């Protein structure tokens with residue numbers, strides 16, 4: 001009802017503009033969304049007899065950030081597009097309770113601001129934000145001042161108002177208005193058309209503006225709560241470049257981010273909020289956290305997988321000895337093979353953490369373009385992330401002392417000692433930067449010498465840890481490329497069948513399904529790859 005209230009008020013404020021949007025949206029509200037309990041009863045065939053509890057959107061985000069965190073008490077920061085009215089909130093978590101303190105309200109929203117430029121640079125809103133962040137290091141933040149002067153009115157506490165003459169999301173079906181085009185020398189980029197220096201510079205600019213705002217809000221949250229800990233959730237908390245700066249430059253000693261920081265994580269938050277806050281169940285701080293490595297999804301038994309592979313007519317080797325299995329996986333990767341790795345429960349959240357991952361050798365100079373163009377069929381500029389043994393992270397990356405990043409939500413600089421060709425890269429513009437070998441681990445070093453680090457510890461990701469250990473024993477390198485097991489536009493694979501299909505339709509060399517290993521070269525029904533047909537099944541993201 002609160003969200004409906006926001007929609008009505010917004011429509012009324014802009015009327016008669018926005019009538020088209022209003023008339024399109026209203027039927028769904030009147031038929032379905034206003035009757036959520038009835039719809040849930042229908043979906044569950046009446047099997048659920050309990051009460052329905054509606055938690056506020058940002059309350060759910062806040063709960064998903066604090067309750068699974070390792071902290072007994074913590075400041076809580078949530079930032080996203082929009083919930084009911086709130087677009088961001090500051091709260092305080094203590095033991096088994098959270099207290100909401102302050103919020104920022106629609107239409108002023110850091111998430112919607114970032115999404116407006118996701119749209120303007122020709123990427124898809126709600127999924128292309130990653131691309132905008134990945135594009136930022138290719139550009140210069142030459143539009144920062146224009147953005148801050150014309151588009152925003154930023155207060156000292158980090159809250160801000162947006163100049164709605166430039167933004168269309170209240171009354172149009174696109175994110176910006178023609179007035180925006182005047183500021184950036186022309187209309188938005190068309191999807192899939194060439195990316196020019198303008199888009200790179202816009203990406204760099206909005207990224208810097210976002211970081212500055214998040215840092216201001218973090219300062220304010222610290223002043224309000226006086227806590228040394230910070231937890232975060234909401235879509236903006238997936239901006240791992242901003243997160244890295246909060247950790248390095250912000251006032252907090254410790255930072256924990258909900259891995260499912262987007263709205264999927266709201267489900268977890270609502271459940272934990274009900275359990276701890278409403279039912280008053282106790283909660284204790286944990287040495288690691290209460291997120292179980294975020295391995296909260298479905299799993300499949302070795303027997304199930306074996307039976308399925310036989311039915312599919314696949315050729316595979318089955319390992320009964322775990323040591324041999326781990327050793328073989330590491331050997332394949334050390335051989336510069338691209339390996340699809342499927343084991344344990346699937347990850348909850350947008351990042352693959354080793355359970356549904358494609359793995360490769362981070363030292364390979366070819367791997368970034370091979371993986372982008374021949375495996376994932378996505379844009380060549382997009383960076384890959386490293387998975388590194390927890391105990392070796394400080395040798396390669398400038399993390400804060402003792403800090404880990406088990407959920408791949410922090411970006412850190414690659415250590416200067418590991419960098420190569422620094423002057424050459426600096427001289428180059430745009431995508432040319434990709435041509436230089438940037439470090440000893442080139443495939444995971446972004447063009448600004450940063451990397452989105454995942455640290456692997458034996459407690460949270462035991463199997464992945466052992467693979468990395470074995471790989472290091474063979475090669476001396478404790479780092480692998482870890483990218484999600486899917487092609488562009490495809491959801492991350494979930495079942496063995498999804499994984500096998502993705503393996504067969506891409507140029508992946510090997511597939512590990514729990515204790516079974518398949519080599520592409522041995523598959524009887526391996527054929528000329530018709531990637532176009534496979535990709536056509538998925539809408540481009």
Ligand SMILES: [Fe+2]
Pocket residue numbers: 057061080081082083234235262263
């Ligand atoms: Fe949200």
